[in-house]
Amino acid sequence: xxxxxxxxxxxxxxxxxxxxxxxxxxxxxxxxxxxxxxxxxxxxxxxxxxxxxxxxxxxxxxxxxxxxxxxxxxxxxxxxxxxxxxxxxxxxxxxxxxxxxxxxxxxxxxxxxxxxxxxxxxxxxxxxxxxxxxxxxxxxxxxxxxxxxxxxxxxxxxxxxxxxxxxxxxxxxxxxxxxxxxxxxxxxxxxxxxxxxxxxxxxxxxxxxxxxxxxxxxxxxxxxxxxxxxxxxxxxxxxxxxxxxxxxxxxxxxxxxxxxxxxxxxxxxxxxxxxxxxxxxxxxxxxxxxxxxxxxxxxxxxxxxxxxxxx
Amino acid sequence: xxxxxxxxxxxxxxxxxxxxxxxxxxxxxxxxxxxxxxxxxxxxxxxxxxxxxxxxxxxxxxxxxxxxxxxxxxxxxxxxxxxxxxxxxxxxxxxxxxxxxxxxxxxxxxxxxxxxxxxxxxxxxxxxxxxxxxxxxxxxxxxxxxxxxxxxxxxxxxxxxxxxxxxxxxxxxxxxxxxxxxxxxxxxxxxxxxxxxxxxxxxxxxxxxxxxxxxxxxxxxxxxxxxxxxxxxxxxxxxxxxxxxxxxx
Numbered sequence: 239x240x241x242x243x244x245x246x247x248x249x250x251x252x253x254x255x256x257x258x259x260x261x262x263x264x265x266x267x268x269x270x271x272x273x274x275x276x277x278x279x280x281x282x283x284x285x286x287x288x289x290x291x292x293x294x295x296x297x298x299x300x301x302x303x304x305x306x307x308x309x310x311x312x313x314x315x316x317x318x319x320x321x322x323x324x325x326x327x328x329x330x331x332x333x334x335x336x337x338x339x340x341x342x343x344x345x346x347x348x349x350x351x352x353x354x355x356x357x358x359x360x361x362x363x364x365x366x367x368x369x370x371x372x373x374x375x376x377x378x379x380x381x382x383x384x385x386x387x388x389x390x391x392x393x394x395x396x397x398x399x400x401x402x403x404x405x406x407x408x409x410x411x412x413x414x415x416x417x418x419x420x421x422x423x424x425x426x427x428x429x430x431x432x433x434x435x436x437x438x439x440x441x442x443x444x445x446x447x448x449x450x451x452x453x454x455x456x457x458x459x460x461x462x463x464x465x466x467x468x469x470x471x472x473x474x475x476x477x478x479x480x481x482x483x484x485x486x487x488x489x490x491x492x493x494x495x496x497x498x499x500x501x502x503x504x505x506x507x508x509x510x511x512x513x514x515x516x517x518x519x520x521x522x523x524x525x526x527x528x529x530x531x532x533x534x535x536x537x538x539x540x541x542x543x544x545x546x547x548x549x
Numbered sequence: 550x551x552x553x554x555x556x557x558x559x560x561x562x563x564x565x566x567x568x569x570x571x572x573x574x575x576x577x578x579x580x581x582x583x584x585x586x587x588x589x590x591x592x593x594x595x596x597x598x599x600x601x602x603x604x605x606x607x608x609x610x611x612x613x614x615x616x617x618x619x620x621x622x623x624x625x626x627x628x629x630x631x632x633x634x635x636x637x638x639x640x641x642x643x644x645x646x647x648x649x650x651x652x653x654x655x656x657x658x659x660x661x662x663x664x665x666x667x668x669x670x671x672x673x674x675x676x677x678x679x680x681x682x683x684x685x686x687x688x689x690x691x692x693x694x695x696x697x698x699x700x701x702x703x704x705x706x707x708x709x710x711x712x713x714x715x716x717x718x719x720x721x722x723x724x725x726x727x728x729x730x731x732x733x734x735x736x737x738x739x740x741x742x743x744x745x746x747x748x749x750x751x752x753x754x755x756x757x758x759x760x761x762x763x764x765x766x767x768x769x770x771x772x773x774x775x776x777x778x779x780x781x782x783x784x785x786x787x788x789x790x791x792x793x794x795x796x797x798x
Contacts, residue, residue, distance in 0.1 A: 312682065331690075331691060338673075347764050350673045365769070366670055369568075376763065376764055414715050416713075428710070476693070477708070477709060477711055501565065511797070526777050527777070530779060531778065543787070
């Protein structure tokens with residue numbers, strides 16, 4: 239039986255994480271279908287149909303799915319589950335909310351945040367902030383899986399030609415309703431899909447000083463992130479947070495500035511290809527995982543870095 | 550209005566864990582254990598609701614062995630009124646915990662259940678959502694704010710690119726994110742008082758819940774160790790290494 243990928247989208251565009259979920263789904267060895275449930279999301283369905291390796295796109299249009307409310311979307315997934323051996327999604331905040339709900343309604347154990355597919359029923363998942371990698375085998379008839387997208391290659395977004403099938407909405411429910419969304423609009427790339435990330439920690443000393451990071455980020459076309467300490471101190475909003483309780487990233491280049499390197503932060507970035515640490519404390523644990531360490535005052539180093547990159 | 554708060558006993562967040570040599574799990578002997586930090590936030594929020602008069606009683610619930618009583622005492626010292634231990638030494642996975650909590654909720658009849666958004670040991674991020682599903686309730690996941698109104702609760706959720714506000718019908722399961730509150734430290738008098746508060750004990754059998762694990766853990770290993778690299782002497786050297794050696798800029 240095929241595998242159903244639950245697409246991340248905002249009704250206008252397909253989320254980048256879905257490309258990695260398709261790769262993980264393909265590793266299960268069955269046909270890959272993608273569900274696009276939303277309102278005015280036909281462009282997203284068309285985009286999903288263009289991913290090579292996708293056999294079919296299920297497109298469901300209904301106001302109940304406009305904002306991805308977990309209670310409604312879970313009922314649709316449970317109805318569709320009959321025809322599938324696995325339902326798989328990213329670890330986006332929307333997917334993390336809905337997938338365990340689906341699993342409970344199906345009376346199966348969710349398999350959260352997998353980093354590798356070993357077979358159709360056996361997976362590796364990080365536990366203890368990535369300090370203990372557990373290999374788990376599911377005995378359930380349907381696998382409900384979320385994927386650590388940074389650990390799977392991104393599938394190409396063109397070249398495929400899947401059929402698009404319209405599916406009916408599930409029964410309505412009125413447990414929750416959408417009020418508003420307050421999104422942090424940034425000109426920088428998204429953290430979870432950026433090729434380069436520059437993050438600041440408590441050493442940044444204030445939110446205003448993040449402008450120093452922004453200036454370097456602009457030169458590198460980098461996303462800007464932060465440690466939990468910087469978020470807790472109120473320097474930047476929580477959606478900047480990289481770490482066990484924030485976003486898990488694995489860019490080509492991760493630059494940690496004024497970040498000491500608590501295990502909870504390392505959990506979110508230690509799979510980056512190249513790690514740079516800039517910290518004035520030469521004993522900071524961040525240097526133990528950094529490919530290149532610079533012991534320096536960040537308030538001197540960042541403007542200098544910006545100048546060097548301009549040349 | 551009653552509130553149930555689920556609390557889990559986990560390895561303390563500041564402990565550097567070690568994987569057992571036989572790859573069967575993580576070394577827990579002689580390791581400092583604490584309440585899951587997200588659950589502390591849940592206890593704090595529940596106690597604040599009782600202190601403000603919005604709630605009448607806060608019941609802390611934990612599932613696990615007898616040592617979980619220590620975690621429940623912490624919740625009682627923070628201000629929970631009483632506690633329930635679902636006593637079992639068996640391995641508990643999130644689905645089983647959700648079923649146990651459902652059984653407790655059906656006995657106690659709370660209007661709100663708080664759970665942490667994730668436990669910092671298995672990092673599953675699943676129990677609250679599953680409890681809401683099993684009860685047929687609304688769910689507010691990863692919340693940083695809640696306001697109870699007539700028959701409903703408005704929650705602000707931490708989502709990938711910002712914040713989202715939803716209105717949820719009550720009863721509801723709410724899972725806590727970091728910015729919901731800063732949990733209090735229990736004062737010594739409150740720690741003493743907590744020793745007199747009741748902890749009821751039940752077993753999964755009493756509750757009629759099948760807790761058999763559905764995921765078999767085949768092995769637990771350490772992640773590949775990342776070797777430390779080199780220190781560079783200047784920003785200029787750093788940039789040239791990133792350009793010429795690593796080729797990433």
